[in-house]
Amino acid sequence: MTEKQLQNEILRTFGRRPEMRVWRQNTGVAVPLSSVRKAMNALRAGNYSLAYTILAQARPIKFGVNGQADITGLLADGRRLEVEVKGKGGRQSDAQKAFQGIIERMGGVYVLARCVDDVERTLQ
Template sequence: MKLPSIQWDRNSAEAPLKQLVRLVEQKQYQDRPSIPPHAKKKPVFRENNANELTKSIIAFFEVIGGHAERINSMGRQLIRDGKPVWVKGAGTDGTADISATWAGRSIKIEVKATKGEKQSDKQKQYQERIEQAGGIYLIARNMDGFIYMFFKAVEVRSNEG
């Protein structure tokens, strides 16, 4: 039996994070209907820092039938001759925080949850390369803004093709 798909309601008066909780709970029920609701952990989503906003955006993609993953481009610390040394990460300079795919579209999301935080020159160059290749690049500062920009970008791409 095919379960009904979960749809994001762009016109809902419900706050995006509340809608996300409701839809994640709905998806949990669809995925595991034998587990009673009182036995499931209630999801919690926030946007008060970059980690929380990243987690919320990734959950959004899971709910709407896409895929998203966090990209860790930070280097790592090693101990050489008893002293800590930072080694550059293997990722592309300026890479976005989240790489997502939805409806065949490549979407890169840079998370800037701290007020006044700006893109580096490397991030701007990365954005330009993604957009020149036909991908979508978004800067997320909060969930409301991200949802708006996501659907606007997807509509523009749909109208172009």
């Protein structure tokens, strides 16, 4: 099972439970859709240079926190739940370990999950 498949399986398994809410949290960088549309219009008009300039000058928007887990959520008692999912051979990065430390120091629940049962065991 790939990491993505396992993420989806965890979301399916725990997403239906009334005692918690879980959702995917992404990290990354994007550019505004308006810039993409302008660049696409320039491409349609055959103006590749303008399209390149528009995208090169687009304001990058970073989202997420460095090291944050793949899945986040809330438990019914108010604690925050963070689930870092690892596929076969995946290793927790230093940033992810630091994020785990923050969550645990603040009273949250952090799970390093290589299977659905890892989450179940931690929650019991």
